[in-house]
Amino acid sequence: MTDVVEAGAATATLAEVCAVACARAWRDDGEILASPITVIPSIGARLARATTDPDLLLTDGEAALAAGVWAVDAAPDELEGWLPYRAVFDICWAGRRHVMMGPVQVDRFGNANLSAIGPFDRPTRALLGMRGAPGNTTNHATSYWVRRHSPRVFVERVDVVCGIGHDRAAQAGPTAAEFLDLRRVVSDLAVLDFAGPDGAMRLVSTHPGVGVDEVVAATGFDLALAEDVTTTPLPTAAELALIREVIDPRGLREREVRPR
Template sequence: MSESITLSEICISASSKAWEGEGEILATGIGLIPRIAAGLAKLTHNPDLMMTDGETYLISQPAPMGKRDISHDLVEGYMSYSRVFENLWGGKRHAMVTPTQIDSFGQTNISAIGDYNSPKVQLLGVRGFPGNFINHKNSIFIPNHSVKTFVSSAVDMVSGMGYQNKDLSNGKFEIKLVVTNLGVFDFNGKDDSFQLLSLHPGVSVDEVIENTGFDVIINSDKATPMPTDKELACIREILDPQGIRNSIFGE
């Protein structure tokens, strides 16, 4: 591809690997980068993914970002809210989310910052996080990797459970992948510790350590793989032809 590869495209490609090898499960990308990443996974390494149009239908081809002609959607079936929950409760869903805080246990917060009884900032509330994290695996995308997000102590309000309570789940709890503007991570280090898998171009290990409020296991300092030509074509021509992804990092 003649155009230079952007950070958003690197993050989309890396995030799409969250659904690799997972077969026929419901993929939910919450937010722009996760949504494009889920679509990329379906178009490349996991065509069996179930994906909705964001409303009521299962579609066989991911919907592009921005305005579109819905008459072009390839509808496979009806996907009511109740059917979404059947997949959710059965562990047949994998969502990628963007919490406001995450701690060393993998606990996540989207509810409030500060003392819960008198918060500095009121956020969304817990929304679907409690049920999601108990019932199925999740991955995480963080656009601004900093100690404000990767906090030094426990999150201010536990919206999504962490690894220290994983025995309370239905056995499906897992944070499979964490992708940020700095690199790719998971919680597969010793005793479910947070570990670095790869660094994005121009990022150093010291930068990761400085911007994470808890210890990071340096499993690898290799470079994050660049998107392939096929992935770039899918992103640029099918999934996000309007370039909305560029708004995430101001590219």
């Protein structure tokens, strides 16, 4: 695909298309904590609050709730509250949160791995650990961001189930599934949801210049397709201005996702 696409009078990069696709994950979430992990989802969450979803809560990445809009590589100008880690667990278990995590593997039913590649006892590649993924997924809305869509990430079966998927939740019983709420997956190629058969991942839209076949080939399981796979909406001129001038003026986004 090309790195520059037309957006009305303006032009948008792939990173900007992805950030806007992430922003839409939090649409109509109301007064909850948006917890983006890494740069592109962070741009998305701040963009969502600055435009369509002003009631969202955001943290400064440490222990404060931040007000206003601020740059991804800067400290916020105004704060509106205190959110130490202990309070993050409270808001998580209360269900008033929507996290966007970056798994190293995610499968057809949304099981997600942040822990290790290979057998757990002696992994070929040890990663972070479970982190909060088991509790996040059993308690509140969860989306995923994948910076490079490939069959190594979109796998038939994840090596370690950290965030739970629809199949595992159904097997474990109603309490595990009660608040499971898998929303969307944004990758550098496409936007996907979990409205496929039995809660399977489904291709919703491809980013400008990306073909459906390209996404299917980059996915390591049989990918369900929406009836009408569309093109991921382009940023509006106002969104682009916010991203470029306010939220990410130094262009960190272009380092997190690059055109192929």
